[in-house]
Amino acid sequence: MKPRVATVWLGGCSGCHMSFLDLDERLIELADKMELVYSPIADIKEFPHNVDVTLVEGAITNSENEEYAHIIRKRSKFIVAFGDCATTGNVTAMRNRFTPDEILKRSYIELAEKNPQIPNDYTTLAQLLKKARPLHEVIKVDAWLHGCPPTADQIWFAMTSLLEGKIPVLPPAYLRYG
Amino acid sequence: MGVVTFTMDDVQYSANEGDTILKVARDNGVHIPTLCFLEGLSPVGACRLCLVEIEGSPKLFPACTTKPAEGMIVRTQTERLKKYRKMIVELLASEGNHQCAVCVVNGHCELQDLAYEVGLDHVRFPYLYPAKTLDASHKEFVIDRNRCVLCTRCVRVCHEVEGAHVWDIANRGINCEIIADMNTPWGESDLCTSCGKCVRVCPVGALLEKGATVGELKKERGFVKVIVTARSKHEWITVEDHEEE
Numbered sequence: 001m002k003p004r005v006a007t008v009w010l011g012g013c014s015g016c017h018m019s020f021l022d023l024d025e026r027l028i029e030l031a032d033k034m035e036l037v038y039s040p041i042a043d044i045k046e047f048p049h050n051v052d053v054t055l056v057e058g059a060i061t062n063s064e065n066e067e068y069a070h071i072i073r074k075r076s077k078f079i080v081a082f083g084d085c086a087t088t089g090n091v092t093a094m095r096n097r098f099t100p101d102e103i104l105k106r107s108y109i110e111l112a113e114k115n116p117q118i119p120n121d122y123t124t125l126a127q128l129l130k131k132a133r134p135l136h137e138v139i140k141v142d143a144w145l146h147g148c149p150p151t152a153d154q155i156w157f158a159m160t161s162l163l164e165g166k167i168p169v170l171p172p173a174y175l176r177y178g
Numbered sequence: 179m180g181v182v183t184f185t186m187d188d189v190q191y192s193a194n195e196g197d198t199i200l201k202v203a204r205d206n207g208v209h210i211p212t213l214c215f216l217e218g219l220s221p222v223g224a225c226r227l228c229l230v231e232i233e234g235s236p237k238l239f240p241a242c243t244t245k246p247a248e249g250m251i252v253r254t255q256t257e258r259l260k261k262y263r264k265m266i267v268e269l270l271a272s273e274g275n276h277q278c279a280v281c282v283v284n285g286h287c288e289l290q291d292l293a294y295e296v297g298l299d300h301v302r303f304p305y306l307y308p309a310k311t312l313d314a315s316h317k318e319f320v321i322d323r324n325r326c327v328l329c330t331r332c333v334r335v336c337h338e339v340e341g342a343h344v345w346d347i348a349n350r351g352i353n354c355e356i357i358a359d360m361n362t363p364w365g366e367s368d369l370c371t372s373c374g375k376c377v378r379v380c381p382v383g384a385l386l387e388k389g390a391t392v393g394e395l396k397k398e399r400g401f402v403k404v405i406v407t408a409r410s411k412h413e414w415i416t417v418e419d420h421e422e423e
């Protein structure tokens with residue numbers, strides 16, 4: 001059976017996933033070696049069980065991210081923090097010096113051109129956590145892939161070693177923040 | 179001048195009396211990581227990245243301020259030292275607000291270089307996300323304390339080389355921060371000659387030139403090549419010596 005792989009987009013800008021697509025023709029080779037069981041680029045509603053490798057983009061910045069992170073952990077064997085936001089908080093965490101109320105007020109009242117109003121239907125909307133946090137401060141993480149975003153070559157290196165059942169030990173050349 | 183003979187990583191060296199372990203190491207191509215040290219400024223032993231082991235003592239010694247003694251046995255790359263150096267970089271990263279992706283010195287930063295050198299794949303300490311300030315009141319430069327690693331290079335270059343003594347450290351412990359002119363906005367400082375030496379020596383993106391964008395700022399460490407003079411108050415004239423470049 002081919003390894004079951006998932007990719008998840010939490011508190012990030014989707015740039016890491018864009019970089020994944022930059023693998024270009026190598027994506028075809030990758031598709032032969034694995035089964036993509038969940039991803040923002042595949043239309044699958046629920047995070048599946050028995051996932052071998054999950055790449056998680058983004059920091060944990062709202063209540064939904066946090067819930068999701070725990071589900072992912074329970075259902076995945078191996079989790080990779082995918083990109084700088086997942087690894088350090090990065091740009092997502094730049095809001096951490098302000099309170100969620102201050103941020104909402106700034107975004108939805110002060111900067112609103114029309115109908116200034118803070119969204120408050122938390123039955124459908126996730127609530128901002130007090131601080132955005134790197135993934136490993138919330139769940140156990142098994143490997144880190146840095147960069148904002150990680151380059152296609154970094155992703156290729158990590159994916160090929162993971163699919164061979166090896167923990168990707170990034171060579172120093174792939175250790176790169178920003 | 180007297181000469182001392184000592185051993186560093188199993189190789190014998192002779193040093194001039196007064197030389198530090200770091201100087202001998204650098205002169206002989208032995209790499210010891212540093213951050214607060216900068217050639218031309220007085221060493222302060224503040225960052226502890228250059229710590230080395232000396233046989234017979236349980237303590238660790240900063241190579242930038244410690245002088246070798248006759249027969250001393252020094253080790254610069256033990257597992258214990260590597261462990262501590264990694265921890266220091268982790269603490270520096272978690273005690274500031276570093277978002278390399280949007281930083282002026284991204285790719286030319288001494289903290290990034292250290293992170294790569296110690297193999298920092300993630301930070302094991304909780305990030306503090308401190309509420310630091312930024313001062314853009316100076317007409318040419320900015321200090322963004324979010325990225326300051328408190329190496330005090332700016333304090334020393336301004337005092338020791340420029341002779342202006344604009345910078346000091348305020349507060350203690352985790353609340354330490356670099357202040358201009360006894361805590362006035364930098365732009366209002368009567369002492370600052372706008373020589374830019376502090377910006378040049380800052381190892382990270384905490385001191386920067388206005389108008390620099392992401393990854394654009396490459397620091398030119400040759401701070402002694404700049405001379406500033408004034409004809410009247412705040413009318414500074416900067417003369418730069420480009421000849422050696």
Ligand code: SF4
Binds near residue numbers: 178278
């Ligand atoms: S100062 Fe260096 S480590 Fe800090 S954000 Fe800028 S590039 Fe990154």
Ligand code: SF4
Binds near residue numbers: 372
């Ligand atoms: S620009 Fe020159 S005088 Fe002004 S604070 Fe920096 S080093 Fe001191």
Ligand code: SF4
Binds near residue numbers: 376381
């Ligand atoms: S502003 Fe730069 S040079 Fe000054 S202490 Fe901070 S990091 Fe060091």
Ligand code: FES
Binds near residue numbers: 241
């Ligand atoms: S370089 Fe020696 S303590 Fe900082």
